[in-house]
Amino acid sequence: MRIGELAAQTGVSVRALRYYEEQGLLTAARSGGGQRHYLHGAVDRVHLIQTLYAAGLASRTILDLLPCVDANVNTPESRAMLRAERDRIDQQIAQLRQVRDRLDAVITLSESPASGCTRTEVDTLVSATVHH
Amino acid sequence: MRIGELAAQTGVSVRALRYYEEQGLLTAARSGGGQRHYLHGAVDRVHLIQTLYAAGLASRTILDLLPCVDANVNTPESRAMLRAERDRIDQQIAQLRQVRDRLDAVITLSESPASGCTRTEVDTLVSATVHH
DNA sequence: CTAAAACCTGACGCTGACGTCAGAGACAAG
C-alpha cells in the first residue's frame, strides 16, 4: 500500500503521514525508487495517532507513549509517564465539564418558557465563575 | 485598577491582557495619558476567559459566546450557537475519555502483579483502536 | 522636581501540525 491509498483510507493528508514519519510515529518500508510502502496494519496505527492528537497530546508525548502501548515496554518510568498523562487528561476532562455545565446553564436560562431572563439571574451566573 | 495589578490578581501576563482587549474580549477605560483602567469585575471576567481558553475554545468563538453569557443576548441564532458549542465540547469529552480508558487499560496491564503482559494481550489492545 | 517604576504602541519571534509549491524521479497503462 502506497502513501496515497493510506491517506485515502485513513482520511488524513499525505503531508500529515510524512510528518508522522518525520516525528518517528510511523515507519514505512521503501521500494527501490524510494517510495513508501505500508502494511495493512498502518491504517489502525494512523487512527490511533489521530485519536491521540485529537486528545491534545503533542508529537513528543505520543512518541514516548507508543512504545508502552504496542512494544510491551514496562519500566517504572514508563508506568509513571502513563499515569501522569492519564491524570493530565482527567484534569482536561474536568475543565471541559466545567465549561459545558456553564454553557448548559446559559442555554437552560435562555430557553426558559417564561423567557424570564432577568439581569439579576444572568449576573449571578456570570459571577459564579469557578476559579481553578 | 491598572493592568499590572489585574495581571497579578488573575495570574495572566500583561501581554495576554492586552491581547484579550485586541481580540475584543476585554474592555478598559483609559486615563488621560492613555493607560488602561479596569473595574473590579474584570478579575472574574479574565478568569472566565481563561477557563474558556483552557477548554480549547478559540478567541473568535469566545468572542461570539461572551455576549450570550453576560449581555443577555437571546436570539434563535445565539441559542443555536450555544448548543453547537456545547455539543462540540461533549464530543471532545468523549474523545478524551476514550484515550483515558485506553491508557488505563495499558496501565492496568503493566501493573498486573503476575506481570503477565504477553504479546497476545497487548496486540489485542492495540487492534482495539476505536475509529472516530 | 526628579528618578524609578509602570505603562504605552508597534513589531518581530516562537512553537506545532500541518498546507502548499517547486523541481525532479518512479511507475502503471497503452
Next chain:
DNA sequence: CTTGTCTCTGACGTCAGCGTCAGGTTTTAG
C-alpha cells in the same frame, strides 16, 4: 517509449496565543 499519475525531498507559508525587545510616555514615590 511515452504519457499521465503518483511520489519524492526540501523549503517556505500559516495561524493562534502569547513572549520579548525597542523607544517613548505617564504615574508615583520621595
